[in-house]
Amino acid sequence: xxxxxxxxxxxxxxxxxxxxxxxxxxxxxxxxxxxxxxxxxxxxxxxxxxxxxxxxxxxxxxxxxxxxxxxxxxxxxxxxxxxxxxxxxxxxxxxxxxxxxxxxxxxxxxxxxxxxxxxxxxxxxxxxxxxxxxxxxxxxxxxxxxxxxxxxxxxxxxxxxxxxxxxx
Numbered sequence: 229x230x231x232x233x234x235x236x237x238x239x240x241x242x243x244x245x246x247x248x249x250x251x252x253x254x255x256x257x258x259x260x261x262x263x264x265x266x267x268x269x270x271x272x273x274x275x276x277x278x279x280x281x282x283x284x285x286x287x288x289x290x291x292x293x294x295x296x297x298x299x300x301x302x303x304x305x306x307x308x309x310x311x312x313x314x315x316x317x318x319x320x321x322x323x324x325x326x327x328x329x330x331x332x333x334x335x336x337x338x339x340x341x342x343x344x345x346x347x348x349x350x351x352x353x354x355x356x357x358x359x360x361x362x363x364x365x366x367x368x369x370x371x372x373x374x375x376x377x378x379x380x381x382x383x384x385x386x387x388x389x390x391x392x393x394x395x396x
Contacts, residue, residue: 230294233262233343239286243279248272256286256346264289267345278348281373285346285354288378292356295380296369297339298394303386323387341367354378 233239238261240246248254252272253265266282268275317323341358344366348354352373359366370382380389 230297231290233257233264233290233293235261236287236290238262239264239289241283241286243283246279246282248275253345254282256282256289262289262343264343265345267347271348278351281348281351284373285348289343289346292354292369292371292378292380293343295371295378296356296358296383299369299380299383299389300339303383303393322385323382326386326389326393353381 239257240255246254246256248268249265252269253267254275255263255265257264266285271278340361340363342361343356344359345357346354347357354371354373356369356371357366358369367384368382369380369384371378372381373379379391380393381387383389
């Protein structure tokens with residue numbers, strides 16, 4: 229499953245080739261390739277300023293997607309209900325503390341999601357939105373960009389994921 233978006237030639241990595249469409253989206257891969265776009269709805273006025281960061285995101289999409297898949301395959305909720313730790317959350321949103329509710333344990337199941345829109349909501353935060361291919365479902369994976377790397381911070385409702393979550 230890994231390296232689904234590994235062909236960097238299918239991504240736009242030249243800031244001068246990035247174009248905002250009429251629906252306020254910026255495609256970082258053509259529809260016939262991976263059909264991945266950045267939704268600029270809330271930050272159109274900053275488009276020229278964040279073009280280099282959009283290119284950085286495009287260059288690291290494969291790496292981020294691989295991280296999401298690894299997390300999906302290796303981390304699971306603790307079976308003990310007392311281990312779950314709900315975090316204060318806005319109304320209608322559930323969030324859980326990674327450190328208090330996760331255990332290792334790979335499951336044999338397919339990763340049946342494709343990457344669709346990408347949101348850049350803060351200068352150092354990127355949210356990848358995954359759409360299910362076999363049911364009406366979706367989830368978000370949020371990354372923090374620091375020290376030239378992307379770190380998974382949130383996977384669906386699991387929040388506060390540490391830098392070294394994949395270390396034994």
